[in-house]
Amino acid sequence: MSAFVELLDGYHRFRRNDYQAHRGQWEELAQGQQPPVMIISCSDSRVDPATLFDTAPGQAFILRNVANLVPPFEPGSGHQGVASAIEYGVLGLKVRHIVVMGHAACGGIAAALNGVDLGHPDQGFVKDWIALVDEPRSEVMGDDSLTDKQTGLEMAAIRHSIANLRTYPYIAEGEKAGTLQLHGCHFAIGEARLSVLDENSGQFVPE
Ligand SMILES: [Zn+2]
Incomplete structure (x- = not known):
């Protein structure tokens, strides 16, 4: 079975099971x-x-x-997929939490630490994109007490993204007004363990 046929198979399974069980909910969501x-x-x-x-x-x-x-709030800097989603989420949908x-x-993050070579002459988007963590990367690399640079940068990048979220005026306003809260989480895959950022200490605490 091809990977795409497997997807279609999953779709039909969803239609038969989950969709039938929650049909009313889907009708409501359509509104x-x-x-x-x-x-x-x-x-x-x-x-x-999910x-x-x-x-x-x-x-x-x-x-x-x-x-x-x-990325930080940079109006006029081209096609902004991330900023568009943030703008719509906060101003349009009025979400009360951003995680x-x-x-x-x-x-x-590994690419930010070790460089990236995807083997094509036209590559370059990933390299440019992960330059967003240049600043936390320098901090992590300069911290001799930090032996696990990978995990250190994963966590520093989350804190950096939260700081960048605060450069969006409507996010800063929402936080000030108490209508919006920002959260950071880190997920360890093998053991399925979630840690939540405590902004007072800057540490990630297992949930
Ligand atoms: Zn990843």
Whole structure:
């Protein structure tokens, strides 16, 4: 069975089972969405937020990209997929929480640490994208007490993305007004363990 046929198989299974069981809910969802949460996570196939947080359709507005990074607020700088999703989530959907979720063994973070060569002369987007973590990368590399640079940068990148979220005026305003909260999480894949950022200490605490 090809990987695509496997997907279609999954779709038919969903139609027969989950969809039949929650038909009323799907009819309601067809009228619109009001998710209270926005999640920014990595595109990595192992860390699907809907699976890890066991969410239902309509519960979370999800943005996924390489290494779950958020660029700073830079109006007029071209096609801004991440900023568009943030703008729509905060201003359009009025989400009350934004969660940045990083994870262990992140390929994007490994690329930021070790460089990236994808074997094509026209490559370059990933390299440019992960330059977003240049600043936390220098901090992590300069910290001699930190032996596990990979995990250190995964966590530092989450803190950096949260700091960048605060450069969006409507996010800073929402936090000040108490209508919006920002959270950081890190997910260890093998043991399926989630740690949550304590912003007072800067540490990730196992949930
Ligand atoms: Zn990743």
